[in-house]
Amino acid sequence: MIPLDPVPHPIDHLPGRGAPGDIAIADRAGEMTYAELEKTVGSLAGWLAGQGLQPGDRVASWLPKTRMACLIPLAAPRAGLVHVPINPLLKRAQVAHILADSGAGLIITQHARASTLEPGDVPTSCCQFVEDDVGHADVMPPSGADPQALAAILYTSGSTGQPKGVMLSHANLWLGAISVAHYLKITPADRTLCVLPFNFDYGQNQLFSTWAAGGSVVPLDYLTPRDVIKAVDRYGATTLAGVPPLWSQLLDNNWPDDVAAKLQRLTNSGGALTVRMVRALRARFPAADLCPMYGITEAFRSTYLDPALVDAHPESMGRAIPFAEVMAVRANGTRADVGEVGELVHAGPLVSMGYWRDAARTAERYRPAPPFFESGGMAVFSGDQVIEGFDGLFRFVGRQDEMIKSAGNRISPTEVEEAVLAGGEATEAVAIGVPDDRLGQVIVVVARANGSAEVAEQALRDRLRRDLPSFMQPARYHWRNALPRNANGKLDRAALRAEVAS
Template sequence: MDNPDAGVTARPTTSAHVDSFAREHLPPPDQWPELRFDLPELRYPDRLNCAAELLAGPDDDRPAFHTPNGDTWSYGTLRARVDRLAHLLTGDLGVVPGNRVLLRGPTTPWLAACWLAVLKAGAVAVTVLAQQRPHELRTMCEIAEVRHALCDIRAVDDLAKAEIPGLRITTYGGDAPDDLLHRTAPDTPYPAVDTAADDVALIAFTSGTTGRPKGCMHFHRDVLAIADTFSKHVLRPHVGDVFAGSPPLGFTFGLGGLVIFPMRAGASALLLEQAGPKQLLPAIAEHRVSVLFTAPTAYRVMLDELDAYDISSLRRCVSAGENLPAATWQAWHKRTGLRIINGIGATELLHIFISAADEHIRPGTTGVPVPGWHARVVDENGAELPDGEPGLLAVRGPIGCRYLADPRQREYVRGGWNITGDTYVREVDGYFRYVARADDMIISAGYNIAGPEVEDALLRHPDVLEAAVVGRSDEVRGQVVVAYAVLREGARPDAEALRDFVKAELAPYKCPREVVFLDALPRTATGKLQRFRLRAEGDRHLGRRTEGDQR
């Protein structure tokens, strides 16, 4: 039962932010979900800097981060480097508390250190994917009014091409004298900015079904809350664990699994720049990884290569990002003896809120609400549905959706609950079973892809008159992106040219696996696009098609 004394609404404290943009652009308090702090560990003090908390615990000589080439950063080294970076941010670079700082680069200890330094300095971290293209980067920087960026020298080209007005880009990892890592900084501890627990610490962007990214604002206390709920009560890490996984730090799945969870436990993480299924298995064997975070697709692919590697160090396997089929769970368990911990999370809620571990796992279900969280299945009006009846998943807990100045806040938060956009069934035993997405989001190999965003990119091609993008079921990826295009009169159908165009506009994982050319898109009498007909057609396309456009 819910604790009636645990629910609270927005109660802002005195902010440490000099730049008040983030707090001023939070949704109005009456649009917030109800927050729950049922567990004693979730009742944080009013003043809290999450980076200082994450860095405070382990002894200096304990390992914090490992790299594939064998380098290890101890917690002492990490603390010293974070402090140096924080001095540079607030000195040379002129960052003040509340400024948004974009972080971009492959998954490395330096990217993690930059993230911690930004938070320790009281600024707001905006971590993006190294794959994202200039158009995407420009939009996010416009929404969050970003004026500072720390970027790995290897990922700076697209950021520079975005030509974002007023953005100061500082690179790291290069040879130039003004490179962040070559600058002179005080070799002294940096006193963490005395941020409020409800000061915004990070803005994570997610694509909605309209295609325009939504900035999800999370507080300093939220960063610790995901560790003090899912990680503490479900994952239950050990100090000696070595974490690794495929999600980059630009995804909150990766940020939690590779930085926040291991640091909160005083454990360490192997940070891989290349972390596909073929890289994960040798990395597990060589570095004795014990906790793995990846998507169902990777578990399926790795099954064929298991015999070639010693993965006996693994004790925890976590799956999220897309639904985990029971067959994949069973096959992995049969081959390894390991029970995959399934889970569902959302960028809006920062990490996993329904899951189960060990003997509590029921293959084919996602699990039960993580301690500290509550979930139910509701109809379109918010009324709770009986067990066994499919409806919308509604969730509440210590973290809630707070979009950055976005009217879609009213769609996600209804009646004090976060409505995730997933269709679920609550079984009579209290376990939640995934049915489908309730919107037009395509989930492919763990990536969330908004069909309308890909449509917008296609429509920027001069030959495309109309475009529709849907997901099609795929045994390996869960879904693949299929684009249907109507060309202008006289234009030559060229699927590869369109795919190359989209790759230049968006991150490659959003690119259609297949392009189908139609004479007209199916629409209602009022002109509304009938995406359900495109999904239903599958391979029986409605018009002509260009061959040679398969994956």
């Protein structure tokens, strides 16, 4: 187990945590040692520094899990720049929004992705490169950056409007890596199969926590669950991080006993595991530790359940992770009693720096920690309702906001509604998350058609397949002649949600 050192360092110092000759990355291109990782990160940082950008400028990446996608989260901060990873599943409209909102001065992508962008999607002030054209430069040494300086902006959907950027410091990223590596007990002998997108904090931490412990990462873009099973076998993966829909898919497939036995550690976040799924995972992977976790991008990770407690408490989200202080708080700001529902509030050094260029929304979510917190400083008020039990374990109750969480993705209902209305097929629309056994939630749209509902739905489905990523596609449409309104004249979302969910 790595030591739990609370002193943060610049995030680009992570390659120095591994022995030079040990393997840092293993993929179809071969193996990269820690010495090679350090040299390549330094060379990429040198190239970025030579592109005419100023310290603090943003560098975006829109990539699958290539070597570049693994390296740029370290190289950009080493060059004094801020990394903005973009979900590879997003389409041109969402990419254009993130580039404009972040003020990115440079984007690195691929030819196929670049060809989907239209004039105006990439701001004139943003230089565009495909990863094959990125050159080499003199190796920059590890930076001497202030650990509290901005290192990355991760875009996450809000309950209203377009995705918002969460600002993460070097310290946020470094301490998150150390914390996870410590409580998961990762060692240099471990190999982490990285199947989650790197634009998520959970996905990016697959890299950072493994490198903090001196282990190896195996980046994998998979098409089917069989690809994951084959990769576990081929690379001897010991650690696999997933979200509930992935576990459902993997459990539906046949695992040879010798392959399943290679996995020593399973971690889950992005949605709660059901008790049935916990039991199924424990039965299929009896030799592996199962570690359920809860997190929010605004504070990275809040709680984890010790694998030793999973069988007895499969419904629990656990206790605070190292460097986090977590409590249930009443609406009046006092601490909720044991067994009483309260809002999960998170304080400590993992709390991020707020939302990029959005002081109003930052003030709504980030507030001074209540006086009974030892950490002090700013806290994140999660909007999630939890109960702390007499055993000190937290249990999830529900969400305060209207966010839809499907297949591990947080989806803004407003963003879906805006996309539905953009083509004129519908004149009014409300997007609602409805419980689903496999995905957590699916998107149901209640709408008023502009003409024939049948014609509108077909045209809408065809258009949204082009305009939205797969995880944002509505599963069903309910067409109405009129949508209910409340006393203020606004669409009555609560009534529609209750009706659709019944």
